[in-house]
Amino acid sequence: MKTLLIDPRVGGIAGDMLVAALVDLTGSTEPLFTLAGAIAALPGCSTFDVSVTETENGIRAKRLSIEIAEERSGSDGDLAAAMEEVIGAVGLSSRAAATARAVLTDLIEAEKRLHPAGFSRHTVASADTIFDILGPLLLMEEAGLLGCPVYATPPALGGGTVPTGRGEVGGPAPAALEICAMHRIPIAESALAMELTTPTGAALLANLAIVRDRFPAMVPTRIGYGAGTRENNGRPNLLRIVEGEVGDLVEERIVILETNLDDITGETVGYTFERLFAAGAVDVFVTPAIGKKQRPVQVLSVITDHARYPDLIRILMDETGTLGVRVREEPRLVADRSREAVEVAVAGQTFRVRVKTSCTGGRVVAVKPEYEDMKEIALTLGIPFRQVAGEVHRQIPAVRNE
Template sequence: MRTLYLDAFSGISGDMMIGVLLDLGVKIEDLKAELQKLHLTGYSLSAQKKPKNAIYGTDFDVVLDHGSKDTGFVEHHHDHHHGGARHLTEILTIIKNSDLSEKIKRQASGIFTEIGKAESQVHQVPLNEVHFHEVGALDSIVDIVGSCIALDLLHVDHIKCSTISDGSGFINVAHGQMPVPVPAVMQMRVGTSIPIKQRTDVHTELITPTGMGIIKVLVDSFGTISETEAVEKVGYGFGKRDTGGFNALRAMILDRSASRRTIATTHDQVAVLKANLDNQTGESLGYAAKRLFEAGALDVFLTPIQMKKGRPGQLLTVIASANQVTKFTQLILKNTATKGVRYQIVKRTIMQRKEIVLPTDYGDVHLKIAQFNGMVKATPEYDDVAHFAMQSGETFDYIQTRLQALIDTKIS
């Protein structure tokens, strides 16, 4: 499983987000091609690889043919149409009528809606009357939709974020001074547990409304990089503000499976967490299990049980690293209907494990090798078996049987 980890030590904005995704390998030509599906003109994209504080990263920018950059919310009165403004509903219609995938439409619309709701609350206007500067809205559309496109092009399964830093003090805008965090960002924090830390040494905005919208809609979890996640690649996306320090968004591609290919020990300890559930649908339980696996659980399973008054229920069991009890307790409480979680730390005996690659007539197959006291078990990776079956037109069972026979011959 590939995870994108955002290290937001200097906040986040739309251009920083796209910059770091380009730095991680997304091609600017692919981004441009996908953005053409919006059927919008009046802009071009700039992406420069350059050093900042002796560290190389990508400086991304949306260059407008006319006008200035995004000025955010614009006051609007009922008696006239503000010529330099565009309704939130107009922006959502542009996204809806585009040729983009439904996933990208849903994500981009969700981000714009979150920003619109925050501006509506802060400025006390109905949501359908929220306006953005017309040229600025173009800049925001490209930043927001472009971020969703770039993430899709990067092919990550999970997005995780650190505590996000913001500045302090005030910034000057069209209507006067505004406190940091800016009101729209602060409003988007309501009802969430998004971790934000204010830096008193930085006297400007670090988290923009666009950046906060991206975080709120797209990030799956918050925390640090766990011991089961191996860093594959690091990238930097530069910001435009002068913070007096290194203003960049750092991101890493993490591969959870890569760090677990070799297990040298035969004894360790794990946490076993349990919760009884009797009022959740199968779909929501499947979603909860998915989130737990994505967060690094070693195993997640459900056992049918009978509860009070003869009610059928499910026993959720999660096996995790012994030092992650608090993390998984919170995830279980958040994603299930239970009001309590039981846990214990248990000892276990495990087989030493490693992964090797074996050439075959079908192609290279990844093998999982497990050993203990002279016993050896070797099995082909499911994804390889499925790929070879699709490629050859044979059944999954046929390919697996042939590969297993070859493996047994090689291993013995």
């Protein structure tokens, strides 16, 4: 399976650096000129020209240059609307468009937190932000890299001082650090007194990649380097990306919540299960254990994703009265999964059942119909659940082979 590794451990990451590295990796530039033309057509943007050059200062790399003349938009809503117009003009896929919106949302939320009076005075409210977000997605989509596993090493954020609207603050860039905190991204130490990771770079990394401390086990096939516009002692900061091949199991990040429960009724635990699943928990389970003073306890565990875990912690505390919840983020390897709704006939009637298919190595390893759909059929027809499940399982292979 094809994979992509983004390596900002030393040089950090910015939108233009990622674009330049992808150009170096793929050799493609045409999507960038299409994107630049769509941005130049926006109201208030009179000029938007992009060029790619090659630089060599220790390592050969591509560097991006942008010439822009614009009237700044007045709000984040204006910027979001402008990006939607460009997305439509360049024909970005729905998957890539959703990623672009998530990146922009992270930028807006970080800036609003840091600048409550309005972030439009800051650099995020600019047409080149649209380019920095959409440029990497267009290049990755064209190269077939957007749907594959994407990994990253912890980014170097940099140091020194960073200008703000009311003076300078110590590095790293506050918005970049804010985004790393929002997504619990580990960061790399850097002694360089310069900004290495920009807010846009951090948001791209957060929404594109699984960040891990080391390179994944992979067979590298090609490598690209992108140079930033800032230099340290005459040397530009560099971003390295690696395309390679990995096994066909997909790695994803999950959040595990745990709390110890004692002196609690089974009814309370059962009701808590229902609320957790309704709020989006992937799985909930209880493990019996022995706690302090040799008292029997139950370890209540919840598997969820990064976006939902704060809400689930509140449910745990509200329903169980626990005073603390352990939180840890872990990778897991899973088979490639797809979901579709199929029609099945049960007792002379036709129903739609959602089916999850898991594949590895190009072969189907599991086909699982949705329990809730089969339960609804059983209740509707007034027949045993196992009869419904048997009928559905008998018909699924036939449906898939049509």
